[in-house]
Amino acid sequence: MKLNYLLLLVCIVKIFGGINASCVYNGLDYTPLSFASFNYNTGHYKYYYAVCNSALGCPSGSAGCQIDENFSNFENSLGSVGSGNFSTKNGKTVLSYQDSAATCGSPLKKRILNIELVPSSVRLPNGFIESEVTETSSCVYGVTVTYDPSMVKTAC
Numbered sequence: 517m518k519l520n521y522l523l524l525l526v527c528i529v530k531i532f533g534g535i536n537a538s539c540v541y542n543g544l545d546y547t548p549l550s551f552a553s554f555n556y557n558t559g560h561y562k563y564y565y566a567v568c569n570s571a572l573g574c575p576s577g578s579a580g581c582q583i584d585e586n587f588s589n590f591e592n593s594l595g596s597v598g599s600g601n602f603s604t605k606n607g608k609t610v611l612s613y614q615d616s617a618a619t620c621g622s623p624l625k626k627r628i629l630n631i632e633l634v635p636s637s638v639r640l641p642n643g644f645i646e647s648e649v650t651e652t653s654s655c656v657y658g659v660t661v662t663y664d665p666s667m668v669k670t671a672c
Contacts, residue, residue, distance in 0.1 A: 539568035541602035541609060545671040546633060549644065549663060556649045556659070560585060563594075563649040565629060565659065567611060570597055579613040580629040582657070593618050594629035594657055609633045620655035632660040633668075640664040 539547045546567060553572035556563045564573035565580035574581035580594030595613025603610050613629045620627045630652070636645070640663070647660040 538600065540671040541611075542604070543671055544609075544668050546611075546668055548667045548669075549633070549661065552644065554646045554659075554661070556646065557585075558649070563657070563659075565594065565631065565649070566597075567631060567633070567661065568597070568600060580657075582627075592620075592627060594627050605632075625655055628656045630656065630658045632658065634660055634662045635665040635668065636662050639666070643667050 539545065539550055550566065550568040553564065553566045553569070555565075555571075555573060562573075562583045562585055563580065564571040564583070566572070569579070570576055571578060571580050573583070575591075575593070577596050577598070578593050579597045579600060582592040582594060584590035593615040595615045597613075599614045599616060601612050601614075603612065609632070611631045611633060613631075615627045618627065619625060644661055644663040644667070647662075649657055649659045652658040
């Protein structure tokens with residue numbers, strides 16, 4: 517019941533301005549996922565990322581970042597919130613971010629964060645489950661967020 521009120525509030529705020537409507541893809545509104553910020557620690561690197569929002573632990577406006585736990589001034593942006601782009605890959609919804617400023621090894625190569633959004637087949641008590649962050653290819657990072665289907669509704 518509380519989730520229904522939250523979704524109604526999200527729709528009202530979107531209609532009157534305040535939440536970026538760009539968190540809608542293929543008729544589904546992923547905005548409720550934007551209220552969570554995720555992190556994953558590999559032991560050496562710590563990754564922070566968010567869906568359609570700035571990630572806590574990253575500079576303002578960054579949807580994701582990579583921090584080296586051994587160096588206090590080492591931080592790589594994995595993309596700005598404004599660079600977010602939805603697509604469908606292998607039948608799954610993917611939200612991709614790219615860092616337009618920082619390079620990765622060469623001036624033409626940019627870091628990319630791909631967040632695969634997958635509905636769960638069962639109800640999830642916390643609303644979502646995140647997987648580990650992996651570097652799927654050079655400077656391309658991937659993570660899967662499995663979400664409770666009741667969190668994502670048809671767009672307003």
